Amino acid sequence: MKTIFIVSVHGDEQAPLKVIKEHFKDRLKYLVAHPEAFKKNVRYLTTDLNRSFPGRVDGSKEERIVVKLMKKLNNYERVIDLHTATCDTLPFAILTKVTKDHLKLVSLLGLRRVVCMEKNIASGKALIDHIPIAISVECGNERSPATPSNIKKMIDDYLNNKSISLKRIEYYTVFEFLTKKTEKERLVKKIQPFKLVKKGEIVSRNNNELHTAKFNFYPILPREKNYKDILCLMAKKVCLKEFKEISSSRETLL
Ligand SMILES: [Zn+2]
Known part of the structure; x- marks a missing residue:
């Protein structure tokens, strides 16, 4: 299935792109979601990009970026949206919908934890809410030395088609x-x-x-x-x- 990795939906989350450039540049498709925020190393310019879906042609800077982004993402069957945090965390997948296809993605990435946002918690305006088969991954603390190696392992597992059993995954719902x-x-x-x-x-x-x-x-x-x-x-x-x-x-x- 055609897959694309999305990095820097939040411009100050830069570790995933560094790992991709260093190890996977020619082995996968990827897209920097918000290049301007990335360059300035800020989360966003006017509105949070991950709260700006499905976008608006006459909207904020980020809502206009989303319109273009959605067109590009339509060409892919699987979308993997990589994030980092300001706090320490083990890597985990974030879903707002759960289907067999979503769970397959989690298992292919070798993620041991998956978190579903319940309806009252999810904004409904995130990337994963508007793409049929998309998951977000919280890869770990942006500043932690463990984060790049966790990202590398996860992408390696995905490209090598190594999947883990759904029985080995912990499931959480945010209420x-x-x-x-x-x-x-x-x-x-x-x-x-x-x-x-x-x-x-x-x-x-x-x-x-x-x-x-x-x-x-x-x-x-x-x-x-x-x-x-x-x-x-x-x-x-x-x-x-x-x-x-x-x-x-x-x-x-x-
Ligand atoms: Zn983020």
């Missing part, structure tokens, strides 16, 4: 944001990505004021700087069967 009540509120140290937090545990502090978890959850992207007013995403872990059911009911709603 809520953990929001800051005050500007200075911070997560406590033991809150780590994909590490279960139990109801009643301390999750955050603001000076001497401590906040506890109201229910069990798995933190996703804790301490991500680009999520203003948000401490982390809150997910629950589900089995593959449940994951498919959540998604199929979602799909009919879309």
Whole structure:
């Protein structure tokens, strides 16, 4: 199937392009989504590109970029959209729809974790919402030395058609944001990505004021700087069967 890798939907996420240029330049199709933001090393210029789909010819800078991008992406059957974070995280796939084709992509990339955004969480304006078979991959911290090698391994696995069993993948669904009540509120140290937090545990502090978890959850992207007013995403872990059911009911709603 014809595949394209998308890099720098956010201009300051540059590690994936560096890896592609260094190791895969002639072995795959890729596209820098936002070259101007990339050059300036900023997330976006006027509006977040990944909140600007399906685009508008008379819209913002990014909405106009999206119109052109959509035309190009129509020529491909699979779209893999690579992102990096400002916080530490293990690599994971992000989906807003789940079909056999989406899961196949996750398994071909050798990703061990997949996160589905539930309907009330997803903006509906991201790239993956508007392309039939597209997934986003959060490759890790932009500044972490482990990130380039994780990206290289993932693309190598994909190009060599190595897939992992769906049984080896962990499935999560994001059901809520953990929001800051005050500007200075911070997560406590033991809150780590994909590490279960139990109801009643301390999750955050603001000076001497401590906040506890109201229910069990798995933190996703804790301490991500680009999520203003948000401490982390809150997910629950589900089995593959449940994951498919959540998604199929979602799909009919879309
Ligand atoms: Zn991004």
